[in-house]
Amino acid sequence: DAGVTQSPTHLIKTRGQQVTLRCSPKSGHDTVSWYQQALGQGPQFIFQYYEEEERQRGNFPDRFSGHQFPNYSSELNVNALLLGDSALYLCASSSGTGGSRQPQHFGDGTRLSIL
Amino acid sequence: AQKVTQAQTEISVVEKEDVTLDCVYETRDTTYYLFWYKQPPSGELVFLIRRNSFDEQNEISGRYSWNFQKSTSSFNFTITASQVVDSAVYFCALRDHYGQNFVFGPGTRLSVLP
Numbered sequence: 250d251a252g253v254t255q256s257p258t259h260l261i262k263t264r265g266q267q268v269t270l271r272c273s274p275k276s277g278h279d280t281v282s283w284y285q286q287a288l289g290q291g292p293q294f295i296f297q298y299y300e301e302e303e304r305q306r307g308n309f310p311d312r313f314s315g316h317q318f319p320n321y322s323s324e325l326n327v328n329a330l331l332l333g334d335s336a337l338y339l340c341a342s343s344s345g346t347g348g349s350r351q352p353q354h355f356g357d358g359t360r361l362s363i364l
Numbered sequence: 365a366q367k368v369t370q371a372q373t374e375i376s377v378v379e380k381e382d383v384t385l386d387c388v389y390e391t392r393d394t395t396y397y398l399f400w401y402k403q404p405p406s407g408e409l410v411f412l413i414r415r416n417s418f419d420e421q422n423e424i425s426g427r428y429s430w431n432f433q434k435s436t437s438s439f440n441f442t443i444t445a446s447q448v449v450d451s452a453v454y455f456c457a458l459r460d461h462y463g464q465n466f467v468f469g470p471g472t473r474l475s476v477l478p
Contacts, residue, residue, distance in 0.1 A: 282465060291368075291455050291468030292409070305465060337407055352399060353466065355409035 251276060253342050253356035261362045262330050270325040270359045274342030280304075281323040282353065283315060284339040292339055298323050327361075335363045366391045368458050368469035376475045377446055385441045385472045387456030393417075395461040398432065398439045403453045403471070412454075415439065446476045 254273045262268050274281050280299045284292035294307035298317035317323045321342075327334055337360050341353035367390040377383045389398065400412040413423065415432050423430050427447075431440045443450055453473045457466040 284466075284468075291457075291470050292466070294465035294467070297465060307465065339407075339409065341409075352411045352414045354411065355401075357406065357408045360407070 253278075253340055253354050255338075255340050255356035255359050257359060258357070259360045259362070261364060263364050264330055264332060266330050267326065267328045268330060268361060270327075270338050270340075270361070271322065272325070272340030272342075272356060273322045274340075275354045278342035278344050278354070279321050280343045281317060281321065282341045282343070283323070283325045284341065285309070285334075286337040286339055286358070288336070295325070330363050332363050335361060337361075366393075366396075366458050366460065366467045368456050368467055370454075370456055370469035370472050372472045373470070374473045374475070376477060378477050379448060380445050382442060382444050383446050383474065383476075385443075385454050385456075385474065387439045387441065387469060389437050389439065389456070389458045391437075391458060391460070393460050397459045397461075399457040399459065399466070400430070400439075400441050401455045401457060401468075403455060405452070409455070412441075443474075446474075448476050448478055450474060451476045 252275050256271045282297040283295040286292040295309050296306040297304045301317045312328045314326045337358045339358045340356045343353045369388045396417045398415045402410040420432050420434055427444045429442045453471045455471045456469040459466050
């Protein structure tokens with residue numbers, strides 16, 4: 250049973266570029282959340298997708314956008330990259346039913362470096 | 365607003381020592397959920413425990429134990445007889461009743477020395 254998978258593992262971009270990160274949820278999960286973890290800090294919530302819609306959003310600018318596909322996989326897009334966007338981006342999946350009672354399962358993350 | 369504080373930035377212990385990681389949280393919700401995650405150098409967040417706000421029973425799982433004190437808004441994590449493999453960053457997290465997202469603490473880096 251595959252857990253949460255993210256691709257790519259590492260990515261290097263330059264300022265102003267755009268990037269797309271991908272996430273496949275754990276089997277049986279239909280909700281995907283994205284987090285940004287800067288070096289030495291705890292993860293910060295970006296947004297959550299359920300039923301192909303953004304359900305809630307953290308305090309991130311519109312440069313951060315996402316999408317969820319019918320197979321529950323998800324993409325995180327970041328436009329006009331800034332140096333401060335360098336971070337580990339974590340995807341987490343959970344089951345929509347049961348809500349907060351379901352612990353989220355995290356992927357290994359994509360480490361994004363902006364030069 | 366919800367907030368999680370982990371006052372210990374880094375802790376170093378020698379193998380076989382016991383160590384307690386502190387977590388203090390703030391929330392206005394009456395129903396909420398508390399979590400601990402382990403993050404080894406590989407980066408993946410490994411789920412350790414979930415506790416809901418109505419269950420103040422302490423829990424033990426092998427060498428791990430958790431002390432939930434609602435009166436002091438604390439959810440501390442103790443590792444007994446620590447091992448080198450316990451070296452990681454540990455995050456305490458709070459999630460509201462509707463399960464929309466986590467609020468993570470800043471993490472505590474634990475180093476267990478041989």
